[in-house]
Amino acid sequence: MMITLENAGKRFNRDWIFRSLNYQFTSGKAYAITGNNGSGKSTLLQAIAGATELSEGTMAWTGLTTKATTTATNPNTNLPAQNLPDKATPHEQIHRHLSIVAPYLELIEEMTAREFLDFHKSFKPLLSDYSTIQVLEAVELKTAINKQIRYFSSGMKQRMKLAQGLFTDVPVVLLDEPCTNMDSAGFELYQSLISQFTRQRLVIVSSNDLQEYGFCTEIIDIRDYKKGGLKS
Numbered sequence: 001m002m003i004t005l006e007n008a009g010k011r012f013n014r015d016w017i018f019r020s021l022n023y024q025f026t027s028g029k030a031y032a033i034t035g036n037n038g039s040g041k042s043t044l045l046q047a048i049a050g051a052t053e054l055s056e057g058t059m060a061w062t063g064l065t066t067k068a069t070t071t072a073t074n075p076n077t078n079l080p081a082q083n084l085p086d087k088a089t090p091h092e093q094i095h096r097h098l099s100i101v102a103p104y105l106e107l108i109e110e111m112t113a114r115e116f117l118d119f120h121k122s123f124k125p126l127l128s129d130y131s132t133i134q135v136l137e138a139v140e141l142k143t144a145i146n147k148q149i150r151y152f153s154s155g156m157k158q159r160m161k162l163a164q165g166l167f168t169d170v171p172v173v174l175l176d177e178p179c180t181n182m183d184s185a186g187f188e189l190y191q192s193l194i195s196q197f198t199r200q201r202l203v204i205v206s207s208n209d210l211q212e213y214g215f216c217t218e219i220i221d222i223r224d225y226k227k228g229g230l231k232s
């Protein structure tokens with residue numbers, strides 16, 4: 001699958017956050033969005049997620065396969081359904097195909113770790129072969145399985161967010177400052193999880209910290225897309 005930005009721009013009031021951004025993100029690759037504080041990394045990530053509208057240009061997700069049966073055919077061509085031309089996913093459905101880890105997305109503090117993951121998987125399945133317990137084990141939170149999230153430390157909450165983000169069965173993983181509040185063991189865990197669970201997916205990391213985005217092969221410096229002023 002692909003995410004394509006064409007002539008994309010976003011502004012808040014009179015300030016352009018980014019502009020004239022042409023870019024194609026493809027499955028199986030990892031991308032980093034870098035830039036100083038307030039430069040627009042999170043804004044770009046939210047635009048890619050379809051959570052914020054662009055002010056100009058377009059953003060399209062194409063090539064997402066709906067699990068067609070082998071007997072389904074295109075009535076116009078009689079070819080198997082998987083040969084149908086790529087159709088852009090409607091923006092209101094994009095959220096179904098992504099997981100996002102971000103400081104501004106809160107956990108449900110009244111729930112225990114187990115309840116939270118069970119609730120989450122009723123909307124989006126976990127990676128096959130992973131039970132709630134196995135996911136919590138993988139992020140080293142098994143001993144906190146029945147603890148309410150409100151009593152978690154900030155680093156434990158971040159591990160919980162990573163569990164939700166990386167173990168959800170979706171093709172696109174968006175990570176905004178994914179190691180916020182993590183200690184050195186947390187960074188190591190993050191890097192190990194990334195190498196195990198993101199290989200076949202499209203991953204985009206918004207960060208200034210090489211420990212968070214060092215595995216990415218493509219770098220987008222948001223400061224390269226600042227040209228232009230207010231169009232009148």
Ligand SMILES: Nc1ncnc2c1ncn2[C@@H]1O[C@H](COP(=O)(O)OP(=O)(O)OP(=O)(O)O)[C@@H](O)[C@H]1O
Nearest residue numbers: 012013017035036037038039040041042043044206
């Ligand atoms: N809803 C909004 N309304 C107005 N301005 C906004 C809004 N959201 C973000 N901004 C502004 O857009 C700019 C980019 O913010 P953004 O959060 O994308 O930056 P960032 O690069 O992710 O920053 P940081 O590294 O500090 O997380 C900032 O100047 C911010 O104040």
